[in-house]
Amino acid sequence: MRVFLITVLAVLVSAVGAFFYFSDPDIPRATLEAKYATPPSEFLRLADGTRVHVRDRGPRNAPVLVLIHGNMVSLFTWEAWASRLDDAFRVVTMDLPGHGLTGAVPSADYTQKSMVEFVRTVADQLGVGRFAICGHSMGGGIAARFAELYPERVTQLILVDAVGMPSNPPDPQPLVFRVLRAPVLNQVLLHITPRSYVAQTLNEVIVRKSIITPAMIDQYWEFARMAGTRQATSVRFGVPRDTYIKDHIGDIKAPTLILWGDEDHDVPVADGHLYAKAIAGSKLIVYPDTGHFSHEEMADQSAADVRAFLLTMNNP
Secondary structure, eight states: HHHHHHHHHHHHHHHHHHHHHOOOOOOHHHHHHHHHHOEEEEEEEOSSOOOOEEEESSSSTTTTEEEEETTTTOOOGGHHOOOOOOOHHEEEEEEEEETTTTOOOTTTTHHHHHHHHHHHHHHHTTTTEEEEEEEEEEEHHHHHHHHHHOOGGGEEEESSSSSSSSSSSOOOOEEEEEHHTTTTHHHHHTTTOOOOHHHHHHHHHHHHGGGGGGGHHHHHHHTTBBBTTHHHHHHHTTTTOHHHHHHHHHGGOOEEEEEETTTTTTHHHHHHHHHHHSSSHHHHHTTTTOSSSSHHHHHHHHHHHHHHHHHHHOOO
């Protein structure tokens, strides 16, 4: 019996030691702000206490373009577009709740509906009334729902590899989603988030590998570990999916541009065709040899396509 107890104790000690050895500690918000909140970053304070990271650049009298990032991403995904478009447009980007330097929010509400209201509140606080709204992936779903709920505020809609019109989900899904939806494993990720796991996920969803740099991997890895973010991510992945976008797709009347990578292994291009069929008068552009991040993988071409679309709509 004594030998058995000693053996069990040794195993427990080893397990605890291994846990602490492999665990990745949270990173204080202040540390990440010091590293990443460089100009033109600023922070807004909402009524509920949420501190929102935003970037607002370009002429104040120009047409406004609000860009909404995707799942487990940050506003930095739009830097390539912002640098190509802020000469002619006021470009607004923001970190959504549970993401980037906004991080966890007091309400702990990470539903799609709450994200839409978050975008509306931030736009109100910036004094932006009507604007073109664009979203990538999860952000595309938020942008589409925003256009359904607030058509009077949307001048144009741009969807980039957007969720919301599900056809057949990819099999297998990217590693990040398989793990976050797996019981027990998703709790491990509250403490252990390997950098290699982040790198693998990016390589699974991005076809044009040249955009994946060590700095990009580090940024994703560090934002994922900001204090409070892993818990927020766990809560968000527990939110039941709904069909609001698909059920109300006919409410979208704004001129719509749809951009997609033909080798998107996260949200298949078939979903882009569903969007194009459902939104009257919309235009679909499919980029060859391109994955889920078509706005970054094809930065020059996609930004040029957006510029042409917005200028045509603003100068009919």
